[in-house]
Amino acid sequence: MNNHIVDHPQVLITGAGPTGLTLAIDLARRNIPVRIIDQATAFFAGSRGDGIQPRTLEVFDDLGVLDAVRAAGAPAPVMRAYSGGEFAGEHRMAEPVEPTPAVPYPNLWVLGQSRTEAILRDRLAQFGVRVELATALVSFEQDETGVTAELAHDGSIETVRVAYLIGADGGRSTVRKTLGIPFEGNTDDSIRMLLGDVSANALDHDYGYWFAAVGHPMEGIALSPLPGGSQFQFGAPLSEDVEPSLEVLQQLVDQYSGNPDIVLTDLTWATVWRPNIRLAQRFREQRVFLAGDAAHVHPPTGGQGMNTGIQDAYNLGWKLAAALAGDESLLDSYESERQTVAARVLGISTELLDKLVDGHADAMDRGEQTRQLDISYRDPADQGVLVAGDRAPDAPLKDEAGQSIRLFDLFRGPHATVLSFGASNEHADQPGTERYEVIRPGDHSSGRYVVDVDGHAHAAYHAVPGTTVHIRPDGYIATAPAHRPD
Structure with a gap:
């Protein structure tokens, strides 16, 4: 294998999901040389995190991608509920809120994660930076002045020297594991859900659907429309160990809907999900940082995971820029601010998951706590109305x-x-x-x-x-x- 060294980027980001892309954009627009790599050989194609919270919309406004995200997405749909195949009414997870002078984007926006990532990649390319696929972080070492990392791609090993390394490489993070940082939490194998993106005829794509078992209103399947096509994101509980497939999805639709006219086609993404709720013990070790799922893994309830990762990146970008300009004092605040937020958000997501599992009547309701507009870095002792660490209002x-x-x-x-x-x-x-x-x-x-x-x-x-x-x-x-x- 060939080995050569590259010494020009100042920041290396491993992981090209929403977190890594957000950070790369924020650095690139500050004229900071950045590389972003991903070991995948192709870009992710699936909806996964399809709910963009209001605070993330404000981040996207600042990064110059809000117009594209709004054009490609749609408001959260009205859900039509059925019990035993009989129509049981309509429901919104949250009633739409009118914009105010201080809060211009108060409502959840829906867009499949792969489409959000594509928009972020396009924006990053405007700064001359492109994601390097099929490029894996093999190892790294750090010292007082930087990080030396080995990257594998094209059958060779490249050695790159950077000032900072960011692990935005997901729940199985190579960066976190290399650092030996504990990933504290639990995985509940008793709960398994089948998620996928499919097309479904006989269903109006302007609505979402909840097909529930008779007498068990919280047991069933959900189909939520994905903007920009005919697909729905599918979610259903699994009671046995099966591989995700179109046939399994169809069987579940038949079982819960009682409607033989609903035929699923065009399965483009599917996965089996288990509650894996974890928080990294540390978000930083000297010149190496964790962000997104590498630092915290959430249940999907409440739509918090992707949004929290994006805001990790948004918090870290300007602090890295300051450090590269000679002021490293702000870097310590990344962990103290974002770990506290991640712990709080994990609590919200877990509470909503518990409500869903226990069959609470309000398990599907969403309110102020999931919009992330109330996230603050204020000193807990400061009880002022608007103080240091609070979100700056619009007007x-x-x-x-x-x-x-x-x-x-x-x-x-x-x-x-x-x-x-x-x-x-x-x-x-x-x-x-x-x-x-x-x-x-x-x-x-x-x-x-x-x-x-x-x-x-x-x-x-x-x-x-x-x-x-x-x-x-x-x-x-x-x-x-x-x-x-x-």
């Missing part, structure tokens, strides 16, 4: 030309943002920070400004004249809103 504004814009338009990009509500006596901002004065109609400004026409920005940030708010590149409050002394 409609007018720019200097009188055009309608939003706070999210000001935040978009790799920079930090400072909002000064009225004139500020603060010193000049650090490089990579953009400052705006937020003024009311009729007020004047000596610097770059936006107009809070309807007062929504002042209300969202509880601002008075002299309030200054620093906002991190990932859209969270960096410092509590400060008020200028009179």
Whole structure:
């Protein structure tokens, strides 16, 4: 085998799912040389994580892929429930919520994971970076200045030297196992579900379906429409050890629906799922980091796993950029912030799974806790209304030309943002920070400004004249809103 060394990338990401792709985009748009590899020989083709939560939609807004995701996807469908083949009513997992000035994307958006990944790959390619398939991480060693990794591809071993290595390589993570980090939790082999993507005739693709056993409303099969075609994501319990196949799926449909007209075709993805609920003991070891399923594995209930991984990446990207620019102080906060969030989200997902298994009447209901808009990195001792670590709200504004814009338009990009509500006596901002004065109609400004026409920005940030708010590149409050002394 040939061996040669490459020394130009600063960050190596192993794993090209939503987590790895999000991180690669965030680094590439900061002009940080990055490589992203995946040992798979072809891109994943399946729906898997098909629910995109509101906070992730805000991340996608910042990364420049929201329009494509919204164009390709659809709102969560109304579910039609049947018992013993008889129509039993319609149900939504969550009632649609109207957008507000502070929360522009309040509802779940549905798009098969493989299509989300394709959109992220297209965006990454705009920065000149492409996923390297059939490339496996064989081993790595780190020292005080970097990581030396061996990659296998094309029958040869390549040695690459990078500043940081990111393991976004899933629940069986090579990176985590090499580091010897415990993956604490459990696998419940008593619960098995068959998941797959299939087409189904005789069903209206504008709706989802729940076919339940007579007298057992929580026992049955679900078919949820996937946008952009005729397929449904299929989910059903399995009581015996069988291989996922179209024939098995058809038998389950026949059993629970009682409708011989429903014929399944075009099985493009299938898997047997078992509850595997785990959290890595550490998310970092010196210059190596874990993100996504490599750090935490969730049950599918609540649609939290993919979204949590994407937000791991969004949290880590700007901190890696700061470290590469000479300030490594922020890197420690990645584990403290994201491990706490992952533990909380695992608790939510597990509680919803337990409700489903126990047959609770509200097991399919979803509310505020799954939207991830309330995730905060605040100090638990801080009981303020809006404090450091909280999500920075959106608000409609007018720019200097009188055009309608939003706070999210000001935040978009790799920079930090400072909002000064009225004139500020603060010193000049650090490089990579953009400052705006937020003024009311009729007020004047000596610097770059936006107009809070309807007062929504002042209300969202509880601002008075002299309030200054620093906002991190990932859209969270960096410092509590400060008020200028009179």
